[in-house]
Every structure is written in C-alpha cells, then in structure tokens.
Amino acid sequence: MYKQYTIERLKINFKTLEEFKKFQSFGAQELSMLEDLEANMIENDSNSPFYGIHFGGKLVARMSLYTISQKFDRYFEPPQDYLELWKLEVLPEYQGKGYGRALVDFAKSFNLPIKTNGRNNSHDFWSKMGFETVTYNTERDRGENPFVWFPKGVSEQTL
C-alpha cells in the first residue's frame, strides 16, 4: 500500500520552467522550452510531454512521456505504439515516499508497452517497478541501458 498522488500533465510556462531548474536532468529539452516561451513561439500554457506531482504547491517529482509510433518500434512483439519514459526524477528530500512509483504507475495506466533508459545503478528500482532488461543491441541501444515494461500479451521483439 502506498499513498495516492495526483499526477498532472504539466503546462509550459515560466513557473514550470523555474521549477524544472531544481531537477538534475535539466537539459536541452528544458532550455528549448524556455527559449520557445521567451520568443512567444509557444503559448504560456501549452501542454508538455512532462507529467508531475505537486506537494504543498511545489513540483516535487516529474517524468517525460512520449508515444513512439509502431513503425519505429524495435522493442516489442507484436510491434505497436509504445511509450518512451525519461527524466523520471523525484527531488532528493521527497524520495522514498512513493512519488516515483506513482508516476510509473500512471505511465502503465495507458496499457501500452513502456521503454526507458535506466541510469547507472537503477536496476533495482526498475525491477521493483516490474520492468525487465532486453537483449542489448549496439545499433539500437548504443550507450543506453534499456528497461521495458510489457503489458499482457506483449513480449520482446527479436531483432
């Protein structure tokens, strides 16, 4: 048993981007959103591929989730649309409270296969989340450490 949290799809605005700066994985994706906002190339409330959990008015956990089209699927059998999950991160002082699991469960709720690139030493976490490793393939995976989640009836694609 663990707590229920409310997961929101994050709006791209200056407040969100300011909150993103507290996350270690702040990078090209966030900088690009910031530039687009500043140049008025996107609306102040556009939806982002980010989902997050707020606690006390503060963003404490987030992840990015994106649907990859079936035609690019090299992980799952039968080939199908799947979710790529990245930048799953919980602020240090909020870790161990089930925020990470709540985000992963939200991703699973679409009932599509999920693929993520695990950080070093993340094997135990992804294993607890029900994710599995796949057979590493240099051309497909390069420097990644792929972990995948199979919904019922889905298995690993043989390359």
Added chain:
Amino acid sequence: MYKQYTIERLKINFKTLEEFKKFQSFGAQELSMLEDLEANMIENDSNSPFYGIHFGGKLVARMSLYTISQKFDRYFEPPQDYLELWKLEVLPEYQGKGYGRALVDFAKSFNLPIKTNGRNNSHDFWSKMGFETVTYNTERDRGENPFVWFPKGVSEQTL
C-alpha cells in the same frame, strides 16, 4: 599543445571487461559483452565499438564510436553517414591531462560528422571540443542533450 596519446580499438576479452568495471558508465552494453564472452558467443579478441588509451598498462580513458547510416541521419545536411560517440570517460585521477581531447580528436579524424549526447553540465567541455548544440526536437532527441561536430561543408539538418 598537448601530449600525443596512442588510441587503440579495444578487444573484447575478460581483461578489457574487468577494466571497464572501473568506469562509471558501465551498463547494459558491457554486461552484454561479458555474457557473450562467457557463453563463447564472441571470440576472446573480437573488436568492440570501444576505443581507449592505456597508461602504464592500465586503461585510463575510453569512448564508444559507431557509424550511423545516412538513411537514419536526422542531424546533418546533407544527410550522410555520421559517428555517434558515447561513454567518453576518463578515470578521475587521469582527468585534465588531455585524454578526453585525444579521444575526441581521434573521432574527428574520420572526417565524418559526430553526434553525442552530453551529460549534465558538459556544455563547456563540448564547446571547447568544437561541438555545437542543435535545435532540440522532442521526437528525435527525447531526453538527450545533443552536441554535434560539423566537418567542413556540413550543417544542421532542418527537421
């Protein structure tokens, strides 16, 4: 001016894999090589996508380099074969001596465009290496921080 180092294409054998364990970015790629060795699925001296520098008989720096075919090129104009560089890493006590630059220069010597996914806070390093950022694209780049190197006559592909 900096020192000249000898860059070697690394052979996959138990000695190399044992040395790889000292590098932070040890992951699915290395585990897969180890399993293939143990199962006799690869020769003890097969070439790997890794290049490295030895000092005093010890592997002190490495990177992985892989040619991506022109048909998958979404970074460069005109589209062409390019190199994907990953796991560039110098053991902590050997940093600041030009090993990283020597490996990057080796990658450049093929005179193909290069793309890498920069770690957090690696902007200054890649900039010093002559690499540039590209316009971030969610579908292509997802959680990556792409840095690219353009040989003469090559520019960024407009998506």
